[in-house]
Structure formats: C-alpha cells, structure tokens
Amino acid sequence: MADKVxxxxxxxxxxxxxxxxxxxxxxxxxxxxxxxxGHAPLISALRAGVIxxxxxxxxxxxxxYIAGGFAEVAAxxxxxxxxxxxxxxxxxxxxxxxxxxxxNGELEAADEGEERRLAEGKISxxxxxxxxxR
Amino acid sequence: MANLKELKNRITSVTSTQxxxxxxxxxxxxxxxxxQEAAEQSRPYADRMERMIASxxxxxxxxDTAPPLVVGSGKDDVHLLVVVTAERGLCxxxxxxxxxxxxxxxxxxxxAGKTVKxxxxxxxxxxxxxxxxxxxxxxxxxxREFKNLSFANARPIAEKLSQMFNDGEFDVCTxxxxxFKSVISQVVTAQQLIPVKLPDxxxxxxxxxxxxxxxxxxYDYEPEENDLLGVLVPRNMSVQIYRSLLESGAAEHAARMTxxxxxxxxxxxxxxxxxxxxxxxxxxxxTKELIEIVSGAEAL
Numbered sequence: 001m002a003d004k005v006x007x008x009x010x011x012x013x014x015x016x017x018x019x020x021x022x023x024x025x026x027x028x029x030x031x032x033x034x035x036x037x038g039h040a041p042l043i044s045a046l047r048a049g050v051i052x053x054x055x056x057x058x059x060x061x062x063x064x065y066i067a068g069g070f071a072e073v074a075a076x077x078x079x080x081x082x083x084x085x086x087x088x089x090x091x092x093x094x095x096x097x098x099x100x101x102x103x104n105g106e107l108e109a110a111d112e113g114e115e116r117r118l119a120e121g122k123i124s125x126x127x128x129x130x131x132x133x134r
Numbered sequence: 135m136a137n138l139k140e141l142k143n144r145i146t147s148v149t150s151t152q153x154x155x156x157x158x159x160x161x162x163x164x165x166x167x168x169x170q171e172a173a174e175q176s177r178p179y180a181d182r183m184e185r186m187i188a189s190x191x192x193x194x195x196x197x198d199t200a201p202p203l204v205v206g207s208g209k210d211d212v213h214l215l216v217v218v219t220a221e222r223g224l225c226x227x228x229x230x231x232x233x234x235x236x237x238x239x240x241x242x243x244x245x246a247g248k249t250v251k252x253x254x255x256x257x258x259x260x261x262x263x264x265x266x267x268x269x270x271x272x273x274x275x276x277x278r279e280f281k282n283l284s285f286a287n288a289r290p291i292a293e294k295l296s297q298m299f300n301d302g303e304f305d306v307c308t309x310x311x312x313x314f315k316s317v318i319s320q321v322v323t324a325q326q327l328i329p330v331k332l333p334d335x336x337x338x339x340x341x342x343x344x345x346x347x348x349x350x351x352x353y354d355y356e357p358e359e360n361d362l363l364g365v366l367v368p369r370n371m372s373v374q375i376y377r378s379l380l381e382s383g384a385a386e387h388a389a390r391m392t393x394x395x396x397x398x399x400x401x402x403x404x405x406x407x408x409x410x411x412x413x414x415x416x417x418x419x420x421t422k423e424l425i426e427i428v429s430g431a432e433a434l
Contacts (some may be wrong), residue, residue: 008178010178010179010182011179011285012176012179012180012285012288012372012373012376013172013175013176013284013285014175014176014178015175015178028356029356029357030356030357040354041352041353041354042353042354042355042356043186043189043190043353043354043355043356043362044355044356044362045356045357045361045362045365045366070183070186070365070366070369072182072185072186074353079182081179081182081183081186083285083289083369083372
C-alpha cells in the first residue's frame with residue numbers, strides 16, 4: 001500500500017492541483033472527514049468549506065477554499081470536483097471585507113425577490129471565505 | 135470592351151477584400167488554438183463527473199425513486215430544443231446547418247403532434263429562427279459580451295433549464311450544437327439533456343484507462359445514492375452545456391478559418407482573371423492605336 005494519497009483538485013476550466021499528500025481533510029456534506037492512504041472507496045458531496053492538505057511538500061498550497069463540490073476516493077486516490085476553488089493563502093482579508101461591504105450595499109438597494117436572494121447568497125459566501133481566511 | 139479604369143477599380147477592391155479575409159483567417163486560426171486548449175482542459179472534470187454518475191447510477195436500488203431530472207416527467211409532449219450557434223456570421227455553413235437541423239426536427243415533432251419550444255444561445259441562430267418560428271422561442275441568451283467562455287457562462291443556462299423543467303414547461307430537452315471533429319469538419323450534434331441518459335458503467339470503464347482498480351471493493355455513498363444523484367445531475371447539466379459551448383466555440387473558429395481560407399483563394403483567382411483581362415485590353419488598345427498611326431502615315 002502506498003504511503004501517500006494522490007490528491008487532484010479539478011475545476012471545469014482546468015486541473016487546479018495534483019499532488020501526493022500524507023492526509024487530506026475534506027468538508028463533507030454529512031460531516032468533515034479525513035482521507036489517509038488506504039481509505040475505503042467513497043463518493044461524497046462536499047459543502048462549501050476548506051480542504052486541508054498535509055504533507056504535500058514543495059510550495060503547493062495546503063489550504064484551499066471550495067464552494068461545494070464532490071469527492072471520489074478510490075485506491076489511494078482522491079479526486080475533488082469543485083466549481084470554484086480559491087487558495088486560502090491568496091485571499092486578501094481587506095479585499096474580502098470591502099466586497100462584503102459592497103454586497104451589503106447591494107442588499108439594501110435590492111428589491112424583494114430574485115435580486116435580494118442573490119445578494120444574500122453572495123454575502124454568505126463571502127463571509128464564509130472571510131472565516132476561512134482567519 | 136471593358137473600360138480600363140473600371141477594371142483597375144475592380145482589381146483594387148478585390149485586393150482589399152482579400153486582405154480582410156486573409157486577416158480574418160489568421161485571427162480565427164489563433165482563436166481556434168485557444169478554444170481547443172480550453173476544450174481539452176475542461177475534459178478531466180467532465181470525464182470524472184461522468185464516472186461518478188455512472189458509478190452512483192449503477193448502485194441505485196431502483197430507478198423509480200430517482201430524481202425527476204433523471205427519469206423525466208413521465209410525458210413526452212413538450213420538447214425544448216436548445217440551439218447553440220455563433221454570435222457572428224462569415225463562417226461558412228456553420229450557423230445555417232444547425233438552423234436547418236433544428237427546423238427539420240421541429241417539423242418532425244410537430245407532425246407527430248408534440249409542442250416545440252426553442253431556447254436560443256447565440257445571436258445568429260435566434261436571428262434566422264425568429265423569421266418563421268418567433269412564437270416558439272421562449273428564451274434567448276447572447277454570449278456576445280464575453281470574450282472568453284468560462285464555466286460561469288454555462289451555469290445560468292443550466293439553472294434556467296432546471297427551473298423551467300421543474301415548473302413543468304417542457305418534458306424533453308435536447309441540445310443542438312456543432313461538435314468540433316477536425317479543422318475541416320464540424321458535425322451537427324443533438325444531445326439529449328433531460329431526461330438524462332445515464333452512462334453505462336461498463337462502457338465508461340472500458341473507455342477510461344484511468345479508472346481506479348477497487349479490487350472488488352464497493353463505494354460508500356454520502357449522502358445516500360438518490361440524494362447524491364439529485365445534486366450530481368444538475369451539476370452535470372452545467373458541465374454538459376459548458377462542453378457544448380466550448381465545442382461549438384472551437385467549431386466556429388475552425389469553420390471560419392476554412393471558409394475565410396476559401397474566400398482568400400477565390401479572391402486570388404478573381405484577381406488573376408481580372409489582371410489578365412486588364413492586360414489584354416491594354417494591349418488591344420495599344421495595338422489599335424499603332425494601327426491607326428501606321429494607316430494614317432500610309433494614307434499621306
């Protein structure tokens with residue numbers, strides 16, 4: 001059995017990350033879970049949250065925020081499909097706060113219905129990202 | 135006999151047309167390369183998504199409880215055709231072949247007593263379908279202002295489709311787009327989106343040399359299969375639409391490249407012909423003048 005998990009992070013536009021890691025922690029839909037080498041085969045939906053990669057080595061990022069997705073674990077391989085992914089270290093708190101401010105403004109200006117719902121969704125995503133950046 | 139000055143003007147105008155078509159061809163070639171790269175980079179996601187769906191579907195206890203996006207609404211009355219075309223013309227038969235296929239399909243469906251609705255993506259298709267089927271166009275999306283396609287362009291379309299389906303506005307949804315086969319060949323492709331055609335696990339595994347060897351182990355699913363399929367399938371719809379947009383984009387540039395290459399060559403032939411006529415005419419005029427001088431001198 002291999003002593004590393006090969007971890008791939010794929011977005012619809014391209015392959016974002018492909019590294020060998022010691023362990024990866026995932027934000028599962030029904031609770032967080034860790035993936036170590038030799039994990040049982042699993043397909044799981046992921047909620048928005050942070051993926052933590054341990055022992056990837058080199059200068060590859062160790063914390064990545066995803067806005068939901070899917071994970072497939074099989075035979076020491078972990079494939080994550082995420083529509084949006086941001087490396088936590090690249091996130092700028094000041095910038096996020098400014099964007100939350102802006103979104104709040106939009107929310108106040110928004111009418112009832114669709115527009116309001118969109119603005120609320122945007123704020124909650126931004127706040128989660130801010131929480132992850134801490 | 136053609137006027138010399140007129141001929142000269144025509145040669146100049148054909149030459150400038152040729153310059154334009156040549157430039158368009160080169161631009162299309164550069165864009166084609168980019169579009170092809172984008173299509174290739176989107177492949178891993180689509181492949182893995184397909185594998186997951188195949189795996190989940192093969193482990194479903196029964197299809198009866200599967201989400202409606204998978205099994206359909208149980209009817210076959212209202213068909214929605216999604217028409218993916220280009221934003222611009224001058225790309226050969228690219229747009230017209232799609233429109234022709236859609237017209238044919240719409241007629242077949244109507245003859246069979248079904249209702250047809252159209253969802254146009256891209257300006258060119260909408261323009262030509264509006265002429266005779268305006269009442270059937272229910273939605274029109276233009277991607278004009280986006281220089282580069284991204285997944286964010288595909289998602290709203292997929293969301294709109296799911297919403298319309300959930301509101302019971304249609305029963306079957308098919309996407310028409312030009313698939314990029316090679317630089318000289320684009321194939322009009324119809325792909326059924328709703329109800330989802332579940333991929334056959336055995337077939338997917340056979341095409342996928344990358345598939346993991348589980349050694350007989352069975353996947354765990356979290357949440358359970360039906361719920362998982364319920365989230366996977368809508369996402370997969372965006373992926374499919376994204377893929378058809380990318381394919382259509384690459385095919386469009388390829389079609390434009392080929393047709394502009396042809397146009398450049400035709401312009402070249404035309405210039406050759408015109409130049410020949412021009413020179414003949416010029417020579418004839420000179421000969422005529424000489425004869426006039428000689429016969430004038432003889433008369434003296």
